Amino acid sequence: MLFKDKKISVAFWSIVAAVFLTSIKLIVGVATNSLGILAEALHSALDFVAAVITFFAVYISNKPPDKDHHFGHGKIENFSALIETGILLITCGWIILEALERFNHPVNVEINIFSFLVIIVAIIVDYERSKALLKVAKETNSQALEADALHFSTDILSSIVVLLGLVFVAINFPIADVIAGLIVAIIIIWISVQLGKKTIRSLLDHEPKNERILITNFLQKEFSDLELKRLRLRESGPQIQGDLIIAVPNSYSIIESHIVANNIEHKIKQIIDNIDILIYVTPKNESELSQDTYNQYYTILKSTTVPGIQLMEIHDIIIYKFTEKIFADLHILLESKLLLKRAHEVTETYEKLVKSKLPEIESIHIHIEPFEDQQRKFGKSDDYEVRAIFHKICNRYIIIKKIKDFSVISNKNQIIIQSTIIMDSKIDLNTAHRITELVESDLLKEIPNIQRITIHTEPEL
Incomplete structure (x- = not known):
C-alpha cells in the first residue's frame, strides 16, 4: 500500500482515477463533438479537483489537536465537502448553458465505437472508486470521503444517461445528446443540494440525532437512577464531539461520582466509537419537587372546597420540600363579616380535606384574608x-x-x-x-x- 492510512490511500487513488477518466473523456468528446461526453469530461475534471481537495482535507484532519486547534482538525473535512458541492454546481451551470446554446445552434455529433467504449470504461472505474470510497467513509465516518464517493456515484448515473443519449444519436435523433447533458446536470444539482445541506448542518454544529437517541436510550436503560441534565453533540469531520451533565444522588461520594462518570464515558465510546465526550457530574437537587408532582398538588390545593362555605379565593400557593417533608403555604380569602372562630373552623376543615387527598403533606400554613371591595x-x-x-x-x-x-x-x-x-x-x-x-x-x-x-x-x- 502506497500510504499506511487507508483514508489517505483511497483518496490518492481517487485522484489517479479522476485524471484517467478526464483524459479519455476529453479526447473522445473533442473528437466526436458530443456535448454529453464533453459534459462528462468536465464532470470528471472537477472530480479531479474535488479528489485533490479531499486528499489534503483527509491528510490534515488526521493531525492530532495542537495548541491552536484544541478540538483537532476534523472541520476541514466538512469544509472541503462544501467546496466540492460548489464545484459540482459550477459544473451544472456550464452544462446547462452549453445545452441551451446547442438547442439554438445545433452541432453535428460524430458517433463511433470509442464514444461508447469510453463511457463503458468510465462506468466501471466510477463504480469501483465509489464503492471503495464509500466503504472507507463508513468505516471512518469521513464526510470528505463520502462527498468524493458521491462525485463518482453521480458519474455512474450521468454516464448511463450519456450512453442512452449516444444510442439515440446513432439512430438519427441528435437532440438526445443535448437532452442527455441536461439530465446529467439535473442529477448533479439534486445530489449536490443533498450533500450541501448535510455539510452546512455539520459546519453549523447541527446535532447528530441518531447519536443523541443512542446515548439517551443507553442512560435510561443502564443508569435510570441518574438524571440527565444536559447533552450537547456536534460533528467535527469524522468525529462526534460532545459534553454530558448528569446528576447523581447526594449520597454519592466524589470517588463514586468519578467512577460513574468514567463508566458512562467508556460505555458510550463502545456504542459510538468515533465520539469524544466529556462527562460532568453534579448532585441532584433532591429538595425540589418534580413539575408533575407540583402541578398535581397545586391543582388539589386550589380546587378543594369546604361544604356550606363559599371560599372567595385560594391564592398565593407555594409548595416546597424541606428536610424530606412536604409543606404548603397559601392564602384563603373569606367573607369579611365571618366570625374569626368560624373562619378558623373553615381552614381546619379545608386542611383535613386536602390531607385526605394528599396524606404526604406534612402541614399546610394558611393565611386568612378578609374579602374587601375597597x-x-x-x-x-x-x-x-x-x-x-x-x-x-x-x-x-x-x-x-x-x-x-x-x-x-x-x-x-x-x-x-x-x-x-x-x-x-x-x-x-x-x-x-x-x-x-x-x-x-x-x-x-x-x-x-x-x-x-x-x-x-x-x-x-
Whole structure:
C-alpha cells in the first residue's frame, strides 16, 4: 500500500482515477463533438479537483489537536465537502448553458465505437472508486470521503444517461445528446443540494440525532437512577464531539461520582466509537419537587372546597420540600363579616380535606384574608403602619426567620420599600425566590400604591 492510512490511500487513488477518466473523456468528446461526453469530461475534471481537495482535507484532519486547534482538525473535512458541492454546481451551470446554446445552434455529433467504449470504461472505474470510497467513509465516518464517493456515484448515473443519449444519436435523433447533458446536470444539482445541506448542518454544529437517541436510550436503560441534565453533540469531520451533565444522588461520594462518570464515558465510546465526550457530574437537587408532582398538588390545593362555605379565593400557593417533608403555604380569602372562630373552623376543615387527598403533606400554613371591595392608599405619614404590615406578612411564612433591616421611602403617595430578610439556610434558591414573590404580592394587596419593592435574602447563620 502506497500510504499506511487507508483514508489517505483511497483518496490518492481517487485522484489517479479522476485524471484517467478526464483524459479519455476529453479526447473522445473533442473528437466526436458530443456535448454529453464533453459534459462528462468536465464532470470528471472537477472530480479531479474535488479528489485533490479531499486528499489534503483527509491528510490534515488526521493531525492530532495542537495548541491552536484544541478540538483537532476534523472541520476541514466538512469544509472541503462544501467546496466540492460548489464545484459540482459550477459544473451544472456550464452544462446547462452549453445545452441551451446547442438547442439554438445545433452541432453535428460524430458517433463511433470509442464514444461508447469510453463511457463503458468510465462506468466501471466510477463504480469501483465509489464503492471503495464509500466503504472507507463508513468505516471512518469521513464526510470528505463520502462527498468524493458521491462525485463518482453521480458519474455512474450521468454516464448511463450519456450512453442512452449516444444510442439515440446513432439512430438519427441528435437532440438526445443535448437532452442527455441536461439530465446529467439535473442529477448533479439534486445530489449536490443533498450533500450541501448535510455539510452546512455539520459546519453549523447541527446535532447528530441518531447519536443523541443512542446515548439517551443507553442512560435510561443502564443508569435510570441518574438524571440527565444536559447533552450537547456536534460533528467535527469524522468525529462526534460532545459534553454530558448528569446528576447523581447526594449520597454519592466524589470517588463514586468519578467512577460513574468514567463508566458512562467508556460505555458510550463502545456504542459510538468515533465520539469524544466529556462527562460532568453534579448532585441532584433532591429538595425540589418534580413539575408533575407540583402541578398535581397545586391543582388539589386550589380546587378543594369546604361544604356550606363559599371560599372567595385560594391564592398565593407555594409548595416546597424541606428536610424530606412536604409543606404548603397559601392564602384563603373569606367573607369579611365571618366570625374569626368560624373562619378558623373553615381552614381546619379545608386542611383535613386536602390531607385526605394528599396524606404526604406534612402541614399546610394558611393565611386568612378578609374579602374587601375597597383598599386604602398609604402616604408618608403611614410609614410606621407600612412597617407593621410588612412584619405581619413575613410572620406568615415559617421559613422567614428574621427581618434584618427595613426602610420606607415615601414621596407624593408613592412608596419604595427596601428590606433584607433572613431565611432558613437549608432551603433552595427556588423556594427562597417564591417566598419573596409571595411577600411582595401580599404587600401590594394591602398597599396598592407601592412603586417598588426590593427584598434581599440571606441565609440564617
